[in-house]
Amino acid sequence: xxxxxxxxxxxxxxxxxxxxxxxxxxxxxxxxxxxxxxxxxxxxxxxxxxxxxxxxxxxxxxxxxxxxxxxxxxxxxxxxxxxxxxxxxxxxxxxxxxxxxxxxxxxxxxxxxxxxxxxxxxxxxxxxxxxxxxxxxxxxxxxxxxxxxxxxxxxxxxxxxxxxxxxxxxxxxxxxxxxxxxxxxxxxxxxxxxxxxxxxxxxxxxxxxxxxxxxxxxxxxxxxxxxxxxxxxxxxxxxxxxxxxxxxxxxxxxxxxxxxxxxxxxxxxxxxxxxxxxxxxxxxxxxxxxxxxxxxxxxxxxxxxxxxxxxxxxxxxxxxxxxxxxxxxxxxxxxxxxxxxxxxxx
Amino acid sequence: xxxxxxxxxxxxxxxxxxxxxxxxxxxxxxxxxxxxxxxxxxxxxxxxxxxxxxxxxxxxxxxxxxxxxxxxxxxxxxxxxxxxxxxxxxxxxxxxxxxxxxxxxxxxxxxxxxxxxxxxxxxxxxxxxxxxxxxxxxxxxxxxxxxxxxxxxxxxxxxxxxxxxxxxxxxxxxxxxxxxxxxxxxxxxxxxxxxxxxxxxxxxxxxxxxxxxxxxxxxxxxxxxxxxxxxxxxxxxxxxxxxxxxxxxxxxxxxxxxxxxxxxxxxxxxxxxxxxxxxxxxxxxxxxxxxxxxxxxxxxxxxxxxxxxxxxxxxxxxxxxxxxxxxxxxxxxxxxxxxxxxxxxxxxxxxxxxxxxxxxxxxxxxxxxxxxxxxxxxxxxxxxxxxxxxxxxxxxxxxxxxxxxxxxxxxxxxxxxxxxxxxxxxxxxxxxxxxxxxxxxxxxxxxxxxxxxxxxxxxxxxxxxxxxxxxxxxxxxxxxxxxxxxxxxxxxxxxxxxxxxxxxxxxxxxxxxxxxxxxxxxxx
Numbered sequence: 001x002x003x004x005x006x007x008x009x010x011x012x013x014x015x016x017x018x019x020x021x022x023x024x025x026x027x028x029x030x031x032x033x034x035x036x037x038x039x040x041x042x043x044x045x046x047x048x049x050x051x052x053x054x055x056x057x058x059x060x061x062x063x064x065x066x067x068x069x070x071x072x073x074x075x076x077x078x079x080x081x082x083x084x085x086x087x088x089x090x091x092x093x094x095x096x097x098x099x100x101x102x103x104x105x106x107x108x109x110x111x112x113x114x115x116x117x118x119x120x121x122x123x124x125x126x127x128x129x130x131x132x133x134x135x136x137x138x139x140x141x142x143x144x145x146x147x148x149x150x151x152x153x154x155x156x157x158x159x160x161x162x163x164x165x166x167x168x169x170x171x172x173x174x175x176x177x178x179x180x181x182x183x184x185x186x187x188x189x190x191x192x193x194x195x196x197x198x199x200x201x202x203x204x205x206x207x208x209x210x211x212x213x214x215x216x217x218x219x220x221x222x223x224x225x226x227x228x229x230x231x232x233x234x235x236x237x238x239x240x241x242x243x244x245x246x247x248x249x250x251x252x253x254x255x256x257x258x259x260x261x262x263x264x265x266x267x268x269x270x271x272x273x274x275x276x277x278x279x280x281x282x283x284x285x286x287x288x289x290x291x292x293x294x295x296x297x298x299x300x301x302x303x304x305x306x307x308x309x310x311x312x313x314x315x316x317x318x319x320x321x322x323x324x325x326x327x328x329x330x331x332x333x334x335x336x337x338x339x340x341x342x343x344x345x346x
Numbered sequence: 347x348x349x350x351x352x353x354x355x356x357x358x359x360x361x362x363x364x365x366x367x368x369x370x371x372x373x374x375x376x377x378x379x380x381x382x383x384x385x386x387x388x389x390x391x392x393x394x395x396x397x398x399x400x401x402x403x404x405x406x407x408x409x410x411x412x413x414x415x416x417x418x419x420x421x422x423x424x425x426x427x428x429x430x431x432x433x434x435x436x437x438x439x440x441x442x443x444x445x446x447x448x449x450x451x452x453x454x455x456x457x458x459x460x461x462x463x464x465x466x467x468x469x470x471x472x473x474x475x476x477x478x479x480x481x482x483x484x485x486x487x488x489x490x491x492x493x494x495x496x497x498x499x500x501x502x503x504x505x506x507x508x509x510x511x512x513x514x515x516x517x518x519x520x521x522x523x524x525x526x527x528x529x530x531x532x533x534x535x536x537x538x539x540x541x542x543x544x545x546x547x548x549x550x551x552x553x554x555x556x557x558x559x560x561x562x563x564x565x566x567x568x569x570x571x572x573x574x575x576x577x578x579x580x581x582x583x584x585x586x587x588x589x590x591x592x593x594x595x596x597x598x599x600x601x602x603x604x605x606x607x608x609x610x611x612x613x614x615x616x617x618x619x620x621x622x623x624x625x626x627x628x629x630x631x632x633x634x635x636x637x638x639x640x641x642x643x644x645x646x647x648x649x650x651x652x653x654x655x656x657x658x659x660x661x662x663x664x665x666x667x668x669x670x671x672x673x674x675x676x677x678x679x680x681x682x683x684x685x686x687x688x689x690x691x692x693x694x695x696x697x698x699x700x701x702x703x704x705x706x707x708x709x710x711x712x713x714x715x716x717x718x719x720x721x722x723x724x725x726x727x728x729x730x731x732x733x734x735x736x737x738x739x740x741x742x743x744x745x746x747x748x749x750x751x752x753x754x755x756x757x758x759x760x761x762x763x764x765x766x767x768x769x770x771x772x773x774x775x776x777x778x779x780x781x782x783x784x785x786x787x788x789x790x791x792x793x794x795x796x797x798x799x800x801x802x803x804x805x806x807x808x809x810x811x812x813x814x815x816x817x818x819x820x821x822x823x824x825x826x827x828x829x830x831x832x833x834x835x836x837x838x839x840x841x842x843x844x845x846x847x848x849x850x851x852x853x854x855x856x857x858x859x860x861x862x863x864x865x866x867x868x869x870x
Contacts, residue, residue, distance in 0.1 A: 028824050028827045031822070031824035032825060032828060037819055037820070037822040040622060041640075043708065179496065215672070218612055238613045253612075271610075272610035274610065289498070290497050290607075292494065292611070293490075294488070294490050312497050313496050313497055329496035330496040332493035
């Protein structure tokens with residue numbers, strides 16, 4: 001007697017199900033019995049993006065260089081083809097000055113200054129002293145100068161730039177990560193006038209509409225907030241909508257607004273500026289602490305972030321700096337940063 | 347009589363059998379069985395598919411049932427319509443019942459409704475996990491404070507919670523002494539909570555070797571527990587920011603700046619970093635916990651950060667703002683999960699908790715099942731304590747956005763889901779027996795099991811897969827099927843813990859804090 005189709009079906013179904021269920025356990029069993037990937041996840045000791053790490057690497061390379069087979073001596077500045085076809089990182093013991101456009105596909109380490117009057121293109125470049133590149137230059141990875149670093153008009157720095165003293169970017173430069181005690185975005189436009197000095201009037205954050213005290217010095221405001229001009233407020237502020245700080249008004253504390261922050265001309269915030277949307281610092285506005293935006297930071301001419309003795313960070317998806325703006329510390333444009341000018345140019 | 351004949355007699359041969367009944371089932375009937383098997387997968391995919399199943403089944407029954415055998419009347423008795431909806435039928439008789447009004451049993455009806463509710467809850471959690479995973483894989487990642495690398499750093503006090511930590515405390519202190527943070531702005535306070543081993547001696551040795559940098563806090567009496575010890579130690583904190591490490595943690599050089607940076611945002615009350623098991627390779631348990639941790643931090647926490655939901659403060663590798671803590675009423679020392687307590691009190695009062703996925707720190711995970719079970723039970727007890735205390739405030743708080751309120755509620759309920767899940771299984775099995783389904787239908791509860799475990803309230807497996815892939819460590823993923831074991835152990839441990847909390851509440855018993863055992867070799 002042949003078994004009924006129901007039973008055959010049930011058996012087949014059971015066997016197929018068991019086989020399918022057991023299938024993933026085969027590699028699992030193997031991995032358990034013979035581990036091939038069981039080390040703790042590595043935690044990097046340093047952030048690989050950190051500009052100083054590149055500089056340290058470069059210094060180390062320079063220190064060990066003469067006996068190293070890893071590096072090649074830099075060709076003459078006139079042998080442009082040799083630069084373009086370099087196959088190993090290059091080392092220059094003497095100052096370099098390029099009169100024509102130069103392209104170098106390998107990292108260049110210079111123990112003196114490096115300068116180009118025309119467009120220069122480097123993957124990575126380190127200069128123990130100053131580094132000055134002409135208009136239309138491009139740095140695709142990183143650059144560090146022991147003293148000053150200058151990029152000419154319409155240059156592009158795709159990743160990190162750092163300098164021991166100062167970074168200067170001319171108009172139309174694009175950047176991502178800048179780090180130096182002083183960062184200058186172009187020249188101050190001629191149209192700008194000097195800041196009008198006024199004696200501030202003491203104001204109370206508690207007297208602002210909808211202000212609720214959260215801690216001893218922190219106030220929260222539901223909705224938008226416009227601080228009057230020429231006042232001084234002490235304490236930190238969280239605004240659920242827009243915040244506009246009036247001309248020449250100072251806030252001694254940290255500020256956060258959810259929908260946008262505008263510091264009008266001459267306004268000052270001694271602490272941090274944090275916003276989920278855009279932050280704009282108008283002419284002569286100043287932020288003493290980190291400026292953190294999840295969207296854009298717009299720095300108008302003569303806007304300043306940080307101080308030489310108290311450097312800080314600007315961090316945003318996009319940073320748009322008008323010529324004449326300045327920062328001290330770090331400027332991080334996660335997507336892109338650009339220097340623009342409102343003035344016509346030839 | 348052979349058993350297959352009995353089985354066949356019961357299901358195929360029938361007093362009302364039509365043509366071909368005695369010769370086995372017609373071809374159309376087999377097709378429907380396969381359709382039934384496929385439709386039962388609906389339990390994996392949610393109510394939309396179940397609805398489709400109902401719509402598909404009805405025409406089949408209408409067109410085909412006249413010539414098909416039906417089950418004995420006795421079997422039809424008491425089969426509720428609601429129950430039918432959840433158990434896709436495979437036998438011809440069951441398709442018939444789909445079209446006929448039948449008497450219902452109130453017990454089975456109630457059970458079916460409860461099961462439906464449970465499945466619905468599980469689907470909500472499942473959808474939540476899917477959203478998290480997709481966001482982590484495809485969405486915009488939210489690391490607003492990560493790039494703050496230069497600033498006038500605030501004064502920070504770092505507490506090292508230590509209770510009998512002679513094996514590990516030295517490693518933590520060493521790492522903190524080497525950390526990248528202005529020394530004049532950093533105060534290290536090892537909180538030696540009633541240790542009976544060499545912890546005090548080791549700490550004092552470091553204090554002597556690094557004068558001015560470490561200020562010990564030796565606690566010899568008082569309420570036991572980490573929360574109580576930290577509460578006492580808070581009086582010695584300097585500055586507004588307090589960072590807390592467990593003694594077995596080894597912070598990296600950049601970690602302190604990364605954890606402090608979010609406090610430049612005046613709305614941030616707490617910050618949490620990511621913990622990475624250092625003893626991942628010790629045995630199978632640690633390897634599975636490593637996978638779970640990856641899923642929990644790399645995907646779950648980061649997605650909550652991306653979506654502006656409720657990242658959870660974990661009590662260690664994290665920091666709090668003292669003024670915020672003061673504003674919400676200070677530290678609670680009567681909570682087993684002081685971290686969850688802190689997360690919810692901050693949330694309810696309008697403070698944000700930030701998760702920093704790149705702020706990674708090693709920790710030890712349990713290497714023995716007994717230790718793991720105790721740890722999970724403690725988490726469950728503590729979390730449910732918080733649930734009992736704050737659920738109403740969470741629903742009423744004026745500071746919380748709707749999405750935060752929803753996620754906060756789901757997170758708050760997460761440790762009562764296991765007993766609910768178990769209840770769902772019991773109901774499914776009960777309904778199955780009430781229905782006297784045929785052998786083939788045995789697989790339907792099995793599908794339900796898989797649905798629950800894959801869409802369940804924690805350690806959703808697709809989260810683990812995504813996390814491991816994001817971490818770039820793929821081969822360890824092969825162990826994932828074995829992680830079912832961890833899932834089941836946690837399920838029962840948490841369920842037992844929930845029962846225990848209820849008993850504690852009834853008999854007003856005090857909650858006891860279990861310390862997690864350390865495995866590291868002593869520091870030299």
